Amino acid sequence: xxxxxxxxxxxxxxxxxxxxxxxxxxxxxxALGSGVKIDGDVILGGLFPVHEKGETTSCSSTIxxxxxxxxxxxxxxxxxxxKDTTLLPYVSLGVNILDTCSKDTYALNQSLEFIRxxxxxxxxxxxxxxxxxxxxxxxxxKPVKGVIGGSYSSVSQQVANLFRLFRIPQISPASTxxxxxxxxxxxxxxxxxxxDTFQVRALVDILQVFNWSYVSAIYxxxxxxxxxxxxxxxxxxxxxxxxxxxxxxxxxxxHNFLDSALRSHMKKTTATxxxxxxxxxxxxxxxxxxxxxxxxxxxxxxxxxxxxKQRHLVEGLEDVAEGAITIELTSKPVEGFNQHMKSxxxxxxxxxxxxxxxxxxxxxxxxxxxxxxxxxxxxxxxLSVQEGFxxxxxxxxxxxxxxxxxxxxxxxxxxxxxxxxxxxxxxRRYDGGDFYREYLLKVNFTNxxxxxxxxxxxxxxxxxxxxxNFRKISHRTYNYTVVGLWDSHLDLDPMKVVFSENSxxxxxxxxxxxxxxxxxxxxxxxxxxxxxxxxxxxxxxxVNQSACKDCGPGWWPHDNMSSCYKLPHRYMKWDTLFALVPxxxxxxxxxxxxxxxxIFLKYHDTPVVKASGxxxxxxxxxxxxxxxxxxxxxxxxxxxxxxxxxxxxxGFGFSLIYSALLTKTxxxxxxxxxxxxxxxxPGFISPKSQVIITCFLVSIQVAATIVWLILxxxxxRFEYPSRREVILKCRIKDSSFMVSLVYNMxxxxxxxxxxxxxxxxxxxxxxxxxxxxTMYTTCIIWLAFVxxxxxxxxxxxxxxxxxxxxxxxSATVALICLYSPKIYIIIYQPEKNVRKLTMNSAIYKKSQTxxxxxxxxxxxxxxxxxxxxxxxxxxxxxxxxxxxxxxL
Ligand code: GLU
Numbered sequence: 001x002x003x004x005x006x007x008x009x010x011x012x013x014x015x016x017x018x019x020x021x022x023x024x025x026x027x028x029x030x031a032l033g034s035g036v037k038i039d040g041d042v043i044l045g046g047l048f049p050v051h052e053k054g055e056t057t058s059c060s061s062t063i064x065x066x067x068x069x070x071x072x073x074x075x076x077x078x079x080x081x082x083k084d085t086t087l088l089p090y091v092s093l094g095v096n097i098l099d100t101c102s103k104d105t106y107a108l109n110q111s112l113e114f115i116r117x118x119x120x121x122x123x124x125x126x127x128x129x130x131x132x133x134x135x136x137x138x139x140x141x142k143p144v145k146g147v148i149g150g151s152y153s154s155v156s157q158q159v160a161n162l163f164r165l166f167r168i169p170q171i172s173p174a175s176t177x178x179x180x181x182x183x184x185x186x187x188x189x190x191x192x193x194x195x196d197t198f199q200v201r202a203l204v205d206i207l208q209v210f211n212w213s214y215v216s217a218i219y220x221x222x223x224x225x226x227x228x229x230x231x232x233x234x235x236x237x238x239x240x241x242x243x244x245x246x247x248x249x250x251x252x253x254x255h256n257f258l259d260s261a262l263r264s265h266m267k268k269t270t271a272t273x274x275x276x277x278x279x280x281x282x283x284x285x286x287x288x289x290x291x292x293x294x295x296x297x298x299x300x301x302x303x304x305x306x307x308x309k310q311r312h313l314v315e316g317l318e319d320v321a322e323g324a325i326t327i328e329l330t331s332k333p334v335e336g337f338n339q340h341m342k343s344x345x346x347x348x349x350x351x352x353x354x355x356x357x358x359x360x361x362x363x364x365x366x367x368x369x370x371x372x373x374x375x376x377x378x379x380x381x382x383l384s385v386q387e388g389f390x391x392x393x394x395x396x397x398x399x400x401x402x403x404x405x406x407x408x409x410x411x412x413x414x415x416x417x418x419x420x421x422x423x424x425x426x427x428r429r430y431d432g433g434d435f436y437r438e439y440l441l442k443v444n445f446t447n448x449x450x451x452x453x454x455x456x457x458x459x460x461x462x463x464x465x466x467x468x469n470f471r472k473i474s475h476r477t478y479n480y481t482v483v484g485l486w487d488s489h490l491d492l493d494p495m496k497v498v499f500s501e502n503s504x505x506x507x508x509x510x511x512x513x514x515x516x517x518x519x520x521x522x523x524x525x526x527x528x529x530x531x532x533x534x535x536x537x538x539x540x541x542x543v544n545q546s547a548c549k550d551c552g553p554g555w556w557p558h559d560n561m562s563s564c565y566k567l568p569h570r571y572m573k574w575d576t577l578f579a580l581v582p583x584x585x586x587x588x589x590x591x592x593x594x595x596x597x598x599i600f601l602k603y604h605d606t607p608v609v610k611a612s613g614x615x616x617x618x619x620x621x622x623x624x625x626x627x628x629x630x631x632x633x634x635x636x637x638x639x640x641x642x643x644x645x646x647x648x649x650x651g652f653g654f655s656l657i658y659s660a661l662l663t664k665t666x667x668x669x670x671x672x673x674x675x676x677x678x679x680x681x682p683g684f685i686s687p688k689s690q691v692i693i694t695c696f697l698v699s700i701q702v703a704a705t706i707v708w709l710i711l712x713x714x715x716x717r718f719e720y721p722s723r724r725e726v727i728l729k730c731r732i733k734d735s736s737f738m739v740s741l742v743y744n745m746x747x748x749x750x751x752x753x754x755x756x757x758x759x760x761x762x763x764x765x766x767x768x769x770x771x772x773x774t775m776y777t778t779c780i781i782w783l784a785f786v787x788x789x790x791x792x793x794x795x796x797x798x799x800x801x802x803x804x805x806x807x808x809x810s811a812t813v814a815l816i817c818l819y820s821p822k823i824y825i826i827i828y829q830p831e832k833n834v835r836k837l838t839m840n841s842a843i844y845k846k847s848q849t850x851x852x853x854x855x856x857x858x859x860x861x862x863x864x865x866x867x868x869x870x871x872x873x874x875x876x877x878x879x880x881x882x883x884x885x886x887x888l
Contacts, residue, residue: 034353035113036071038078040094041423043142044405045114045168046074047107047149047159050099050354052281055252059101061357065312066280067151068358069341069392070173071097074148075351076340077402080448087403088410090421094142099354100150102281104158104222107150111159115166116141144168145409145432146440148401151394152279153177154222160186167432169440171404173397176305176329177223178231181458188436190459192397192404193329196224198463198486199304200231202327203275204239205490206302206467210497212273212509214529216265216299217246218286219277220306225249228277228304242511242529244271249282258289266298273509274299276307283307287317296320300499300507305329309468309480311390318478321470323499330464330485331396332449338391341383362389397461400453408439463487471498518561521546536561539723554718554726569718570796571728572635578797579635582804586631589808589815593625596819603826606833612767612822615691616660620814623656627811631804643730644714650807651701651740657814658747658778659697663690665754665771668761701743712736719796727796734793738786748782751775767818774817781809 036046049067054060078093096114100107127135146169150156156175163170164187172180172191180186181195207215217232219225229246236243245268247261265274276283283306290296301324307313308328314321346367349355356367365377383389409427412435417424444454455461467484484492494506511530515521520542521531536548541557541564543549551557551564558565572579600617603609609617630649636642667685674682684693717731752775758768785806792798825832 035099035110036075036095036097036351036353038075038095038351039142040078040082040092042091042145042409043094043096044074044078044402045111045144045147045149046071046095046097047100047111047147047151047155048074048097049102049151049155051101053102053251058103058106059099063354063358063361064102064280065358065362066174066310066392066394067099067102068352068354069395070151070398071352071354072341072344073334073337073392073395073398074402076334076337077399077448079340080336080399081402081406087406088413091409091413091423093402093406096144100152100155102152102155102279104152104154107155108158108162111147111162114144114147114168115162116143145435146170146405148173148398148405150175152222153180153224153227156180156189156191157186157223160189164188167436169405169432169436171401171440173401174305174394175224177227179223179227181460183458188433190404190436190440190455192400192453192461193394194463195458195460196228196304197231199327199465200228200235202465202467202486202490203232203302203304204235204241205486206325206327206484206492207236207241207273207275207509208239209490209492209494210273210506210509212300213240214242214244214268214271214509214511215273215275215302216268216271217243217275217277218261218265218282219246219248220279220282221248221250222279224279224306225277225282232275232277240528242527244268244511249278249285253282253285255289255292258285259293262286262289262293262295266293266295270511271509272298272300272507274301276301276303278304279306280310280313284313284317287314287320291317291320296322297500300509301325303327305465308393309390310392311480314470314478318470318472322472322478322501323497324470325483325497326468326470326480327465327486328393328468329397330466330487331393332451333391334395334399334448336448337395337399338385338389341389341391344383346377393466396447396449396451400447400461403445403447404440404443404453404455407443407445408435411439411442467492469497472501515545517559518542518557520548553720553723556724567724567726569726569728571637572797572800574635576797578801582631582801582808583635585805585808585812586628589628589812590625593621593628593811593815596815596823597621597625599823599826603833606826608822608825608833613664613687613690615687616664616694619691619694620657620660620818623653623658623660624811624815626653626656627807629653630807634800634804634807638716638728638730640715643716643732644709646730647709647714647732647737647740648702648705651705651744652698653807654741654744654810655698655701655747656694657811658744658751659694659701661771661774661814662697662747662751662754663694665751665758665768666693668758668768669754672758672761697747704743705740708736708740721794721796729796734790738789745782748775748778752779770817770821774814777813777817778810781806781813 048071049064050071051059051067052062052064074095074097078095081087081093098107098110098113100110129135147159147163148171150159150172151174153175154177156170156172157177157180160170160180167188169188169190172189172193174193175191176193176196176199178195178197180189180191183189207213215236217229219229225248229248233243233246245265247265249258249261265271276286278286283303287301290299296319301307301321303324303326305326305328307324307326309326314324344355346356346359359365359377359381360367362383363377363381364375365381366373366375367377369376381387412430413424413427416426416430441455441457441459444452447453453461465486466482467486467490468480469483470478470480473479473481481498483496484490486492497506499505499507512521512532515531515533519533519535522534523531523546531546536542536557537550539556540548540550542561554567555564556567557563574580574583597618600609600612600614600621604614626649630646630653633642633646633649667690670682671685683689712731712733715731716728719727719729721727751771755768755772755775759772761768785802788802788806789799792802
């Protein structure tokens with residue numbers, strides 16, 4: 001065992017920077033600072049931060065309340081065990097407690113005291129005194145069997161390196177740095193507290209309860225602050241919390257450093273939540289700096305257990321710290337320890353060399369002055385709760401640590417000194433490493449406050465935290481109030497937290513406020529907290545918080561923007577004015593057309609009807625009727641059949657009218673043309689021929705429409721004049737539609753030319769004149785229709801209405817101009833509706849135009865025959881008239 005220690009020491013001497021310190025300590029072993037030393041069978045070392053760290057020297061003169069309480073807690077626990085007749089009954093515990101001055105390097109120097117016992121037993125065969133005599137051991141220090149401490153993680157980590165070499169088990173009651181769980185580096189380290197991984201979770205949970213997503217952070221240099229902050233940084237990234245600015249406080253940070261650091265933090269105006277992963281002394285410095293800068297109300301502090309619930313820390317800084325949320329390890333107050341402290345007096349507690357200092361600091365008095373002086377300590381002072389004594393929350397963990405050693409020693413005793421009372425040799429020589437693994441880590445007992453104490457395989461204690469809120473209790477009185485707990489998950493009611501005297505409303509600490517519905521976050525890559533809100537386009541939905549997606553034509557986003565719905569299709573509705581007006585026109589027109597057809601049928605054999613060319617008239621009237629009925633096809637809901645009918649109907653109706661009219665005017669023109677040249681009757685003027693010609697002309701339109709229907713399949717399609725509108729329309733291009741009317745335009749143009757040519761022929765009650773009127777008006781309507789049709793293209797209802805009215809208008813013009821004179825005669829002047837009339841009229845006209853070449857100015861073609869061939873026998877004349885009546 002000793003050999004092992006020495007080898008380890010050599011290894012340590014050559015590899016460690018503390019080589020010099022080790023030997024220096026061995027040489028000046030008696031000169032190291034004072035401590036608490038109590039003899040016993042088994043000595044336990046103790047390392048506590050009795051003093052705060054000095055600015056220029058290692059130790060400051062300021063007593064650290066937590067440290068002295070923990071020291072007393074160890075003494076209290078040792079006393080209990082020594083008095084206990086069941087736990088280690090025949091083995092007394094002694095202590096060797098040293099001050100670490102809250103500083104790792106100083107603590108390491110001090111800790112050399114603990115390994116002195118081991119060094120005394122070193123192999124001296126290689127040494128010789130100056131008088132050539134072999135050296136002999138002058139002083140036998142009892143080796144420590146284990147160490148309780150340190151408190152600051154940096155201290156524990158530093159001394160753990162040394163204890164590892166000398167296989168000294170160590171239990172820390174306060175060091176929470178995650179690194180200490182690493183058993184490769186800190187082989188014999190255990191703690192009654194959990195690693196900071198859990199504290200960080202609690203901290204982040206607290207931030208999330210208040211929706212603080214943009215925070216500032218300050219942490220102490222050293223393993224506690226640095227590894228705590230690293231963990232916090234990692235977890236906050238996962239939980240989408242951003243750290244606006246983080247500052248590390250170096251060991252020797254002065255006022256200037258802290259003031260400028262806090263000023264920088266204050267510039268991050270929206271990151272008002274300030275996470276402090278700092279040692280007690282640094283926490284105090286930060287609060288002081290905030291006080292100096294008048295930033296008391298700017299920050300909302302969230303402190304780690306470095307702050308905990310220490311009252312001394314916030315003394316004089318209450319207004320700065322007000323509203324702070326702090327985390328402390330959950331523990332129960334040890335009632336017996338309060339009694340123990342109350343029982344202590346400076347005179348009675350001689351074993352603790354720092355107790356006088358503590359007493360004077362606590363009561364703010366001087367002991368070594370005359371009792372009459374102002375600052376003299378009252379002999380009745382006691383460290384009672386009534387006088388302001390507040391037990392440190394980690395006292396329980398110190399007591400647990402000491403008892404853990406006692407239970408482990410008991411177990412060791414039970415197994416190696418079976419049947420013996422007191423220490424046996426095996427126990428004395430038992431390897432510390434084995435003791436740690438075999439006994440210490442395996443302890444499982446109920447502690448002084450009734451909780452179970454045990455270590456996990458990494459030597460860590462259970463993770464439970466209490467959440468405090470530092471708040472004003474009454475006028476000038478502030479205190480820490482329990483507001484929540486953390487045991488695997490956070491149990492904290494945010495409403496219980498009071499941030500300032502005047503309001504308990506949770507302040508905000510966010511970089512950007514949430515976007516409204518329909519707005520996405522535009523943020524820089526990797527950033528999760530700061531963004532600009534930008535609205536999606538009206539037709540876009542939100543895919544996630546940062547992307548919009550076009551719903552697509554015919555789709556529109558729901559109000560919540562998370563999905564799209566199909567826009568209802570618009571098409572002409574029967575009950576709108578756009579439909580009712582053309583339908584009314586169409587109905588009236590159809591009615592009159594049918595009336596005309598009826599009258600024509602009734603007066604089928606009268607000269608007026610006969611002279612009109614009955615077959616063509618019926619075809620023409622059918623064309624007019626079809627044109628009127630087209631309105632219904634155009635208004636009907638588009639579908640394959642309706643669209644095909646539309647395309648067919650419009651062209652067919654028009655072609656029927658204008659083919660018939662063209663045939664009519666062409667015939668008249670041909671008759672008069674040929675009459676002027678010869679007496680021979682022109683061909684294709686019989687009614688049959690007329691019908692065939694008309695049918696031929698119509699068939700061209702029909703054929704063209706069929707080709708068109710084949711080339712451009714009929715059917716409905718959606719049109720999107722705007723993103724909000726979906727219009728169900730026939731799949732006809734406006735251009736195709738116009739092309740389909742080209743043939744009719746040709747018919748109209750040709751017919752108009754003939755109408756102009758034959759305008760003065762008074763035949764058949766001046767029909768040519770009326771055909772002329774019809775054609776001129778039709779031309780005007782059609783010329784106007786094209787720009788109107790294209791001009792109204794963006795309002796489908798108006799376009800359809802215009803189209804219907806234009807078609808009906810064309811039909812109406814034909815109906816009125818061509819048939820009203822005839823109907824008038826049939827109904828109101830039946831006396832004129834006689835065969836004779838036609839003849840007489842013709843003769844009358846002829847006689848009037850006799851001398852001027854009547855052949856072009858005569859009325860009916862039959863009359864023209866007579867006029868052109870005046871010598872024709874009367875039989876021929878009468879036959880001609882009869883014939884005319886039949887083929888006109
Ligand atoms: N948890 C702190 C650390 O590991 C120490 C806190 C205390 O001493 O209560 O440094």
